[in-house]
Amino acid sequence: MSNEARTQAEDPYLALQTTSEFQELRRKFRGFVFPMTAFFLAWYFLYVLLSIFAPGFMGTKVAGNITIGLLFGLGQFVTTFAITIIYSRWATREFDPAADALGARLDADKGH
Amino acid sequence: MALTLPMADAATTVGSPALNIGIFAAFVVVTLVIVIRVAAGKKTAEQYYTAAGAFNGRQNGIAIAGDYLSAASFLGIAGAIALQGYDGFLYSIGFLVAWLVALLLVAELLRNTGRFTMADVLSYRLKQRPVRIATAISVIAVSFFYLLAQMAGAGGLVSLLLGISGELAQDLVIAIVGIIMIAYVLIGGMKGTTWVQIIKALLLIAGTFVITVWVLGKYSFNISSLFQAAADNSPKAGEKLFEPGLKYGKNLTTKIDFISLSMALVLGTAGLPHVLQRFYTVPTSKQARKSVEWAIWLIGGFYLLTLVVGYGAAALVGPTAINAAPGKANAAAPLLAYELGGSVLLGIISGVAFATILAVVAGLTITTSATFAHDLYKEVFKRGSGSQEQEVRVARIAAIVIGIVAIVGGIFAKSQNIAFLVALAFAVAASANLPTILYSLFWKGFNTRGALFSIYGGLISAIGLIIFSPVVSGKPPLEPGGPSQSMIQNTAIDFHWFPLDNPGLVSIPLAFFLGWLGSVTSKEHNAAKYAEMEVRSLTGHGVGEAIDH
Numbered sequence: 001m002s003n004e005a006r007t008q009a010e011d012p013y014l015a016l017q018t019t020s021e022f023q024e025l026r027r028k029f030r031g032f033v034f035p036m037t038a039f040f041l042a043w044y045f046l047y048v049l050l051s052i053f054a055p056g057f058m059g060t061k062v063a064g065n066i067t068i069g070l071l072f073g074l075g076q077f078v079t080t081f082a083i084t085i086i087y088s089r090w091a092t093r094e095f096d097p098a099a100d101a102l103g104a105r106l107d108a109d110k111g112h
Numbered sequence: 113m114a115l116t117l118p119m120a121d122a123a124t125t126v127g128s129p130a131l132n133i134g135i136f137a138a139f140v141v142v143t144l145v146i147v148i149r150v151a152a153g154k155k156t157a158e159q160y161y162t163a164a165g166a167f168n169g170r171q172n173g174i175a176i177a178g179d180y181l182s183a184a185s186f187l188g189i190a191g192a193i194a195l196q197g198y199d200g201f202l203y204s205i206g207f208l209v210a211w212l213v214a215l216l217l218v219a220e221l222l223r224n225t226g227r228f229t230m231a232d233v234l235s236y237r238l239k240q241r242p243v244r245i246a247t248a249i250s251v252i253a254v255s256f257f258y259l260l261a262q263m264a265g266a267g268g269l270v271s272l273l274l275g276i277s278g279e280l281a282q283d284l285v286i287a288i289v290g291i292i293m294i295a296y297v298l299i300g301g302m303k304g305t306t307w308v309q310i311i312k313a314l315l316l317i318a319g320t321f322v323i324t325v326w327v328l329g330k331y332s333f334n335i336s337s338l339f340q341a342a343a344d345n346s347p348k349a350g351e352k353l354f355e356p357g358l359k360y361g362k363n364l365t366t367k368i369d370f371i372s373l374s375m376a377l378v379l380g381t382a383g384l385p386h387v388l389q390r391f392y393t394v395p396t397s398k399q400a401r402k403s404v405e406w407a408i409w410l411i412g413g414f415y416l417l418t419l420v421v422g423y424g425a426a427a428l429v430g431p432t433a434i435n436a437a438p439g440k441a442n443a444a445a446p447l448l449a450y451e452l453g454g455s456v457l458l459g460i461i462s463g464v465a466f467a468t469i470l471a472v473v474a475g476l477t478i479t480t481s482a483t484f485a486h487d488l489y490k491e492v493f494k495r496g497s498g499s500q501e502q503e504v505r506v507a508r509i510a511a512i513v514i515g516i517v518a519i520v521g522g523i524f525a526k527s528q529n530i531a532f533l534v535a536l537a538f539a540v541a542a543s544a545n546l547p548t549i550l551y552s553l554f555w556k557g558f559n560t561r562g563a564l565f566s567i568y569g570g571l572i573s574a575i576g577l578i579i580f581s582p583v584v585s586g587k588p589p590l591e592p593g594g595p596s597q598s599m600i601q602n603t604a605i606d607f608h609w610f611p612l613d614n615p616g617l618v619s620i621p622l623a624f625f626l627g628w629l630g631s632v633t634s635k636e637h638n639a640a641k642y643a644e645m646e647v648r649s650l651t652g653h654g655v656g657e658a659i660d661h
Contacts, residue, residue, distance in 0.1 A: 022650075025651075036216055037213070044374075045374070049371070051198075051356035052367045052370055052371065053367065059354060059357075064337075065339035067354045073198075076205045080212060081409070084405055087216060103652055
């Protein structure tokens with residue numbers, strides 16, 4: 001990556017980083033991805049721990065040979081697909097416009 | 113199905129070796145022609161490493177699926193489900209959920225701040241040389257284990273599918289696979305490799321889909337009766353196939369070992385260098401996001417299919433025949449194909465399995481050669497100077513060397529357990545790479561000492577714990593007087609003291625802790641570089657420069 005030392009007295013990146021709009025963008029991004037990550041990791045490890053320490057419960061048959069454990073496992077697929085859809089919609093609607101606007105402002109400030 | 117051989121001969125080979133070889137050869141010829149047409153010629157470093165970001169999110173997502181659904185996923189998981197039922201299914205869930213880490217935390221920010229290699233991102237705001245050297249060592253270690261696993265898988269497949277059982281002949285086939293892979297990489301660079309992965313992914317998913325529908329059709333599309341048939345045909349496991357515990361439920365150590373493995377699987381994917389490299393083949397972070405979305409749908413869909421394939425193999429082939437075949441669990445999916453569609457379907461599945469190994473190995477080779485040429489040669493050895501031509505030449509030489517190492521390693525590792533090697537690669541990636549990636553993307557206070565502590569600490573602890581674990585020495589033999597189930601089969605040699613097979617439970621938290629410890633004990637902080645990296649990572653500013661360059 002660009003290793004050259006920046007010589008401008010005013011660094012556009014430093015300037016943008018301190019603006020309230022950028023702080024808001026960062027807050028928005030982390031406010032979405034951090035809780036979502038915490039959720040899916042907790043849900044995944046709950047599944048792992050139940051499979052390991054409660055095999056009897058997970059082996060309980062619900063209908064035919066379909067067990068609670070199998071439904072739990074399929075539930076992991078469902079949540080993974082759902083989080084993918086939710087994140088993608090959120091990013092397109094909420095995050096991208098704000099991020100693009102700030103990126104464009106940086107270009108304008110630089111006189112591109 | 114005139115070519116059908118009786119299953120009684122299955123101990124050495126099934127189906128028609130000539131047909132299997134023919135289908136594989138056809139795949140090689142077709143893909144080589146495509147690689148030459150789309151990607152032959154002189155290349156800039158950008159084109160060689162990342163196809164200059166010329167792919168779109170959908171194409172890259174399919175290629176990621178092709179890269180990720182390795183022989184271990186395809187043959188290994190289907191086999192594990194056939195023999196261990198539910199516990200095999202647990203693997204695929206870890207491999208899938210792991211993609212959310214890549215989607216939410218890594219893919220887009222990495223695309224926005226890197227250009228050629230993983231080290232671009234890790235060294236962005238830190239001291240270039242030490243961080244690049246550390247990252248390169250870790251990239252090479254992870255890729256080497258992953259590469260060995262794939263080549264070892266090739267050796268096992270050969271004896272099953274091509275009817276070749278002689279040592280020398282098997283080695284020769286491994287060498288041929290290695291040479292074809294080197295040809296893809298040298299001729300096509302990342303662009304050619306990507307197309308091979310796309311074609312392979314589509315063939316693999318289509319083939320698995322056909323088997324799934326075929327199996328379900330035999331049971332009137334009733335999953336519950338398929339499960340019943342699987343249990344009926346598994347005298348030892350029976351209905352235990354439906355509940356957890358067959359493999360990991362034995363005692364507290366195996367249970368904790370499974371937690372350790374689960375942790376390595378879910379946190380390892382987003383630290384695999386050849387997976388991360390794929391995000392540079394698209395132009396923007398939005399396309400990187402789209403890539404992961406496609407990858408999640410395809411990989412998730414595929415694992416749902418393997419559930420049916422695995423139970424189908426238990427029901428229609430049965431554990432006795434699977435365990436008797438060369439390659440054991442890895443043979444479950446090919447044997448099922450043979451049972452359903454005879455030699456023709458087996459030939460197609462075998463061709464696809466070889467294509468899988470080729471495509472994954474090619475992706476690993478590109479990534480590792482980029483690390484040699486860009487991080488070690490250009491940035492560290494030449495200190496950032498040196499021409500593009502030189503850099504690409506070094507990358508090509510590195511690809512040949514890696515190919516030769518893969519061939520030799522594959523010949524030596526062909527009796528090793530594939531799943532163990534892959535789990536090792538995931539554990540090392542989750543320990544040595546992921547903490548540093550997350551810290552450099554999200555933590556202001558992270559610095560060079562933190563990165564070095566975390567990378568070396570994660571790498572050394574993960575590999576060290578493996579060396580002193582039961583996978584290397586000291587596992588009891590399967591039957592009294594037999595060879596040990598460890599890598600070292602001599603039961604007299606036992607130097608293990610770490611009780612778990614997988615080191616993740618210790619080495620991953622340790623690497624996160626060391627990253628924190630190193631950072632808070634060093635005052636280094638480059639505010640301007642941090643601002644540049646953070647602003648770029650979130651806004652995507654400057655990502656176009658990397659493409660036009």
